[in-house]
Amino acid sequence: MEKKTLLDKFLEIIVITLLIIIVVAVNLEVVFRYILHNPLYWSEELSKLSFVWMIFIGSALATRDKIHIQMDYFADKLSPKIQCWLFYILQIICIAFLMSVIIFSVPLIGIQANIRSVALNISMSYFTLAVFIGSIFTIIYISKDIFNKLKRDSKS
Numbered sequence: 001m002e003k004k005t006l007l008d009k010f011l012e013i014i015v016i017t018l019l020i021i022i023v024v025a026v027n028l029e030v031v032f033r034y035i036l037h038n039p040l041y042w043s044e045e046l047s048k049l050s051f052v053w054m055i056f057i058g059s060a061l062a063t064r065d066k067i068h069i070q071m072d073y074f075a076d077k078l079s080p081k082i083q084c085w086l087f088y089i090l091q092i093i094c095i096a097f098l099m100s101v102i103i104f105s106v107p108l109i110g111i112q113a114n115i116r117s118v119a120l121n122i123s124m125s126y127f128t129l130a131v132f133i134g135s136i137f138t139i140i141y142i143s144k145d146i147f148n149k150l151k152r153d154s155k156s
Contacts (some may be wrong), residue, residue, distance in 0.1 A: 007137075008061075011057055014053075015057050015058050018050045018057070019050075020051045021046065021050045022047050024052055025044075025045065026047055027058070028043055029043040033051075041119050043121055045117055045119040046120060049122075049127060052126040052127050052131075055134075056131055059138060060134055060138040060141055063138045063145075066145075066153040088146065091146050094138075094142055095143070098135045101132075101135045102132055102135050102136065104122075108128050109123075110125070112125040112127070
């Protein structure tokens with residue numbers, strides 16, 4: 001296991017904080033709605049925003065830890081050399097996909113900039129910004145993985 005970087009620790013703290021926000025907001029909503037009969041108007045929207053950010057930052061961390069779901073049955077049947085090439089090809093495809101997500105999310109962030117959320121009265125672009133930021137972090141971790149594999153392959 002590699003030593004965790006400052007970025008790793010920072011993203012983990014963000015994900016943990018977002019999870020705590022979700023749990024607290026949802027529990028507050030339950031108490032206020034069903035016990036006090038006075039529902040909170042902002043808790044659902046805060047939970048949604050926190051959830052979106054947690055998913056996209058968490059996805060980058062899952063990429064770092066290589067715990068995304070993958071089907072490797074057929075790849076395991078290939079020779080080590082072909083497996084190596086397949087790894088690089090798939091990582092480049094992932095980066096290309098994430099780059100397209102980033103490119104197409106930029107105009108959407110701009111379009112949503114002046115649209116306000118109903119309950120929190122914040123720009124709706126904060127929701128889409130999570131996709132943009134999460135994709136950048138995922139590209140960073142994929143690139144790091146490619147670089148580390150290149151270093152290992154050059155030694156052997």
